Amino acid sequence: MTMGTKSDVPPVARRPVLDGDWVTLAHGAGGKASAALIEQVFFEAFGTPAAARGTDAATLTVPGGRLAYSTDSYVVNPLRFPGASIGDLAVNGTVNDLAVSGARPAWLSAAFIIAEGLPLAELRAVAADMRAAADRAGVTIVTGDTKVVPREAADQLFITTSGIGLVPPTRHLGADRIRVGDRVLLSGPIAGHGMAVMIARGNLALHAPITSDSAPVNRLVEALYAAVPAEDVRWMRDPTRGGLGTVANELAAASGQGVLLDDDAIPVQPMVRGACDMLGIDPLYVANEGCFVAVVAPESADGGAEALRAAGAAQAGVIGEIVDSLPGIVAIRNAFGGTRLVDTLVGDPLPRIC
């Protein structure tokens, strides 16, 4: 990346390049290659309006109000790892996509693609995890589907959930509502999920009791809205694939503003940080499944963070600010006064973990 490129071209107009003739793993990693594939294959074919691109859920207007609607496929391997399983993820991930759209998640669908030979006991355990996660989030799995494919065709089990939530009328989120001076809140420590999955694969020479952060954030989102005026909540996102670094870049690109993060304010559990250091992985790019980022008005930042902590997110806090000096760019400053740029992932530098 050169600064020249950034200043010559307005960042919001940068169009990712879709290279090559075949889909590669990089197209699924949540970075620039993923964005290119989604933009240039699916959004173009489906005629997705610009306003609906780059959001985790669609907003639908029905006779009685607005719904949020979202879907995600879960292909994590192994199916079970410290702190969670593919079942927890499949519920929490979709619950969280709805919650960060401002919705109250209510109903989920669950579609299973199962490779023949999967032990029934494993399938039952995953289904039980889904029920427990749904109960914890206060949602109901109301419809589903099951397909079985030959063993060579699938990696044990894929789950696709979709979800519907009701959006209270006062809630309006969007990158266009972000103002210079707004603060960036983060609800909890990052990188635990991705590191837990990587270690559970067992092909790293590393053993550490790191657990996934997989959890629903909808009750935290409600706590935030209960504590501050609804219009002070501008934009929310859960930093899953691609991590906090990628979400911050999406924020910068969508708003056209700069995002200045404070390295010391971003919580990372010591064990997770140690594992990242040993493996040379930047925790900013490691996936999360139980925290969210919110941009809020400056006067609501401290109250919002306090409300999140009171609701159980002990390490929630203000991690950054929207600035006008870095249009479309994310930078992070450390305790020594240094500042470095945080770019979007181009390919897939980490093992596939979600």
Place this chain on the structure above:
Amino acid sequence: MTMGTKSDVPPVARRPVLDGDWVTLAHGAGGKASAALIEQVFFEAFGTPAAARGTDAATLTVPGGRLAYSTDSYVVNPLRFPGASIGDLAVNGTVNDLAVSGARPAWLSAAFIIAEGLPLAELRAVAADMRAAADRAGVTIVTGDTKVVPREAADQLFITTSGIGLVPPTRHLGADRIRVGDRVLLSGPIAGHGMAVMIARGNLALHAPITSDSAPVNRLVEALYAAVPAEDVRWMRDPTRGGLGTVANELAAASGQGVLLDDDAIPVQPMVRGACDMLGIDPLYVANEGCFVAVVAPESADGGAEALRAAGAAQAGVIGEIVDSLPGIVAIRNAFGGTRLVDTLVGDPLPRIC
């Protein structure tokens, strides 16, 4: 199957047996084994209410009315076959599940699990097929997801769609509304889809210009409702996996009544019938993707069939009747006056085709 079993145990109370320790392909074939897996793993874990079991879509009450909500995964192989592709199926299948719930399909989600190495041109073609099918059905693909998995893990491409439709207030469907004397309508010829896919696989010593019937049925459902009183439409279903024979058995089991079909009234294209005969396959168990079954009050049967034909379903007609002489059982009578029982598929006698 013995008649003894049928008369000793009330058919609606028959509980399918979930055998073995592993998932097998039979669990995905849409017959009794599928029903056992879904009942005893997913419905039990998720606490699905009895009334919601065995329907193609959930009905949700929101402030302004009722929604239908459905999901399906599409794992068809090959991805493209005469008359359709996985893309058409993924749209039409979910549109049809909503339509036979009495809903007007409005919005779809689409989640892609792509094996690395899939040609981008193929993915673009599938996306274009989805857009064309969505336009034809009058629905919009509003949200989605993309995951890429290593080549050994998936069979090129799996698509999971979910969909939301609005249910007009006058429409109420359910097996409990079925009465003896009601008629069974079928909107079009059966078995074309399944035979088209089987032949496209190229491992049968058979070549015939058979095309899939993949099509949305929502406009036909609207034509039916426009022609007859809403309360005269009792129950609808699209006979996909497992075919018409399996859907008729679901109807018999759910209503506790008998279903007497008229063999000569069930349309099968001559080429499709010939292929089925050569391969020893009963068209009653071959999958469809563009027709639906409706149980209607006797006084609305002829008018309903006429309305379907006027709306373009040239071979729509009355194919059977609800009878009280065969509780929970499906029978079919032929032109020679003979009658045979039509059982649910137990395993997977046909190649996997959807």
